[in-house]
Amino acid sequence: MALLQVALFGAMVGPLIGLFFGWLILPAVAQPPQWVPFTLRGWLVFAAPAGTMYSLVFYSVFGLAIPYICRRYQPSGAARWLLGLTGWTAALLILTAILPNGEWFGEAVRARSIRILMTMTILFVLIGMFRAALDRAKAQRAAAEARAQVKALQAQINPHFYFNTLNTIYALIPVDPTAAQRTVGLLADMSRHAFASAQSDLVPLAQELDFANAYLEIEKVRLGDRLQCKMPDAANVEGIHVPALSVQPLIENAIRHGIARRLDGGKVSVEVERSGTRFSLTVMNDCEPSAERSADTFFRGGHALDNIRERLRLHYGDRASVTVTLPQPDAVVVTVAGPAQ
Amino acid sequence: MIRCLIVDDEEIAREHMARLLSAHPEIGVTYKASNGIEVLQRIEDSKPDVIFLDIEMPGLTAFDMLAQLRHPPMIVFATAYDKYAVDAFEANAIDYLLKPIQPARLAKAIEKVRATLARPREEYESILRRALSEFRAGPPAKVAARRGRRIVLLSPKEILYVRIEDEIVFLHSANERFATDRTIAELEELLAPAGFCRISRSAIVNLAHAQELLPWSSGTWKVKLSNNTELEVSRERARELKSRLG
Numbered sequence A: 001m002a003l004l005q006v007a008l009f010g011a012m013v014g015p016l017i018g019l020f021f022g023w024l025i026l027p028a029v030a031q032p033p034q035w036v037p038f039t040l041r042g043w044l045v046f047a048a049p050a051g052t053m054y055s056l057v058f059y060s061v062f063g064l065a066i067p068y069i070c071r072r073y074q075p076s077g078a079a080r081w082l083l084g085l086t087g088w089t090a091a092l093l094i095l096t097a098i099l100p101n102g103e104w105f106g107e108a109v110r111a112r113s114i115r116i117l118m119t120m121t122i123l124f125v126l127i128g129m130f131r132a133a134l135d136r137a138k139a140q141r142a143a144a145e146a147r148a149q150v151k152a153l154q155a156q157i158n159p160h161f162y163f164n165t166l167n168t169i170y171a172l173i174p175v176d177p178t179a180a181q182r183t184v185g186l187l188a189d190m191s192r193h194a195f196a197s198a199q200s201d202l203v204p205l206a207q208e209l210d211f212a213n214a215y216l217e218i219e220k221v222r223l224g225d226r227l228q229c230k231m232p233d234a235a236n237v238e239g240i241h242v243p244a245l246s247v248q249p250l251i252e253n254a255i256r257h258g259i260a261r262r263l264d265g266g267k268v269s270v271e272v273e274r275s276g277t278r279f280s281l282t283v284m285n286d287c288e289p290s291a292e293r294s295a296d297t298f299f300r301g302g303h304a305l306d307n308i309r310e311r312l313r314l315h316y317g318d319r320a321s322v323t324v325t326l327p328q329p330d331a332v333v334v335t336v337a338g339p340a341q
Numbered sequence B: 001m002i003r004c005l006i007v008d009d010e011e012i013a014r015e016h017m018a019r020l021l022s023a024h025p026e027i028g029v030t031y032k033a034s035n036g037i038e039v040l041q042r043i044e045d046s047k048p049d050v051i052f053l054d055i056e057m058p059g060l061t062a063f064d065m066l067a068q069l070r071h072p073p074m075i076v077f078a079t080a081y082d083k084y085a086v087d088a089f090e091a092n093a094i095d096y097l098l099k100p101i102q103p104a105r106l107a108k109a110i111e112k113v114r115a116t117l118a119r120p121r122e123e124y125e126s127i128l129r130r131a132l133s134e135f136r137a138g139p140p141a142k143v144a145a146r147r148g149r150r151i152v153l154l155s156p157k158e159i160l161y162v163r164i165e166d167e168i169v170f171l172h173s174a175n176e177r178f179a180t181d182r183t184i185a186e187l188e189e190l191l192a193p194a195g196f197c198r199i200s201r202s203a204i205v206n207l208a209h210a211q212e213l214l215p216w217s218s219g220t221w222k223v224k225l226s227n228n229t230e231l232e233v234s235r236e237r238a239r240e241l242k243s244r245l246g
Helices: A002-028 A040-073 A078-098 A107-153 A159-175 A177-196 A205-226 A248-261 A295-299 A304-319 B011-021 B036-046 B062-067 B083-090 B103-117 B121-135 B184-194 B235-245
Strands: A202-204 A227-230 A241-243 A266-275 A278-286 A321-325 A331-339 B002-007 B027-033 B050-054 B074-079 B095-098 B143-147 B150-154 B161-165 B168-172 B177-180 B196-200 B203-206 B210-215 B221-225 B230-233
Touching: A002 A040, A040 A078, A078 A107, A159 A177, A159 A205, A159 B011, A177 A205, A202 A205, A205 A227, A205 A241, A205 A248, A205 A266, A205 B011, A227 A248, A241 A304, A248 A266, A248 A278, A248 A304, A248 A331, A295 A304, A295 A321, A304 A321, A304 A331, B002 B011, B002 B036, B002 B103, B011 B027, B011 B050, B011 B103, B027 B036, B036 B062, B036 B150, B050 B062, B062 B121, B074 B103, B074 B121, B095 B103, B161 B184, B168 B184, B184 B196, B184 B203, B196 B230, B196 B235, B203 B221, B203 B230, B210 B235, B221 B235, B230 B235
Parallel strands: A227 A266, B002 B027, B002 B050, B050 B074, B074 B095
Antiparallel strands: A202 A241, A266 A278, A278 A331, A321 A331, B143 B150, B143 B177, B161 B168, B161 B203, B168 B177, B196 B203, B210 B221, B221 B230
């Protein structure tokens, strides 16, 4: 089927190319060679079959053989160019061999085949350069998009939390100025980390844990006994890097959607484990029991987990993952795994 | 005196609100609640004219709680950030305050409360109900009922049917019943979006638990539920029930 299409394409385009070649060759020769279709008859009889042959040969070389070699051996850079050039030469050799002499490739043509070859090669190189420029522009655009995406995905301090904290500080000022000052200090620490990491992509996990600890201390002021938490030892996380502001949102989720919705509150525990060159960070929390909750609902667009997963993917590709499990109806476990250099 | 109730799950925020309100001698804080269930439990004794209500609450959402008050008082929402959540209400003469609450802004809200309270209560109640029904798309996540003196929250899925027994309305789960102060008509309206259907003057069933429709005497039917309870379907409701059961 594909071959038929290619043949038909050649039959249709051949006459057009024949016209082009006629125009190309004409000034160079006093006596136009027979294959150059200056007569209607010559044009109709020769150009279409020649076009078909060209089309089929080029298709076999560039549409079948070379893609097969590329898939099989995955050549890169210079090897690709060499392969293309070889294919090109091979195609021309095949064509010279199969197209009968005389009528199509007579003496006059052979004398000028260098000129034809050069023209074709220049055309080929120009098309190649054009394609390469297009690809480069596309790659640049994709890179810019990825950067913009990271920027858009860049988490920030949750405005809800921010304003609630301002309210807490405001309320503490007259009754417990020391606690108010402490809370301002914590919010300042959090803001510093958030501003600083707006520019950087990956940050040490230890920094993220400090940020999460400041966050938890503020939440404790607000939620009191309703919040219990357990954080990992920051000494154990040397060399682990994660996207900026990716740990605290997990804990904030656990508190806002889990613990804060329970009348008696609950516990959130964060653990970090490493084995060899990988790490995993687990956030486990109590929540209201629900039959409708499923792991999928945690990755709805715009959800913090979706954001974190996207950012991990941009940095680590397939080497990182975010998974949600529901070990009991009233507990949620979120696990972030990735490489630890 | 304007009786007021403060609802906020953070103690610091509650106390702060009470302090801010103490600058207004005409306001008397009758109760401070930390969640919606406490409000449902205490609303009868504290009889507030106005509730200062934080939207984010554990247990029962602010909107589900309001939908379950028989005679909701005037509401002033307080929120740290989600202004959009109360936009729907603002247009309906119900105020909101953004945290941290500024005393001048609070004075304005109290002014508005006073003006509203001067008008007939029914007027305000109907405005609030309309706003709530526009805002709360879909069924409530939880319905409050009583087990003895305690308030429990039932998810509509757990409720098999609602029935009047000795002039008290009961919500029936698979093996327990819970009393409620609401009328059967109110519950019919509240639970209709959750897939409930009125089957007689005295009963509503959860269609998800209806298993069989059995012919009964002279054109009436009985509906059999998942726990084998059989309830009588009145003649005039039978057609609707049949069409809804498909």
